[in-house]
Amino acid sequence: MAKFRITAATKTNIVRAALGATVLASGLGAHMTAASAADKQPATAATHDNDRAKSRETKINVTASQVLALAKSQVGTSENAYGGGTPYQKWYANSQRAAETIARDGGSRADYVNAAWCSMFVSWVGEQTGARPQVGWDAYTVAHAKWFAANHRFGTVAKPGAVVFFSWSGSKSLDDIQHVGFVEKDNGDGTISTVEGNTGNGKVEERVRPKSQVVGYGYPQYAG
Secondary structure (H helix, E strand, O other): OOEOOOOOOOOOOEEEOHHHOEEEEOOOOOEOOHHHHHHOOOOOOHHHHHHHHHHHHOOOOOOHHHHHHHHHHOOOOEOOOOOOOOHHHHHHHOOHHHHHHHHHHOOOHHHHOOOOOHHHHHHHHHHHHOOHHHHOOOOOHHHHHHHHHHOOOEEOOOOOOOEEEEOOOOOOOHHHOOEEEEEEEEOOOOEEEEEEOOOOOOEOEEEEEEHHHEEEEEOOOOOO
């Protein structure tokens, strides 16, 4: 569930902190802080621009219900003892987007295989349903949220199928985002029901989360 970004100093020995809230690089020996994340430039990749163009030019025929159905079908999928082994990490490591985020963040494709995978899960669901231009794709939750914001599709209202970004401290800064998932529904009692990858149990799970931990929501342009 971590905020994840590979740096030039990151090697293949990446481990998740308790609850997967922060990715640690063994060469750094310290948590990535919000300040260090803010210092890194979240470059907008050409592929994101291409996806935005596709979403304008191509008829959108994927619904929120279809995206949620696929996400929910993955419930129970678990990482291995090394924090890897999921189809989402394997797919991302071999994707075109990985090459672009490596150019942005440093590291190598192998670094993604055991890395925190909440944003990779969201990206994989978008890819598999054909909704990638609407859902976006990234391994770094902060960059993923900023892509929605740059496309004027980021807000504070929970909607089914929205991509929800969390900060466990309650911060509303995009730079403090630590985790991401999909909204199933607003429960009307200050909580939301979600589908998330890389939970504290290292699985895809359905959860109920307090809105107080939500930084904001990205809104894919679904059909219907």
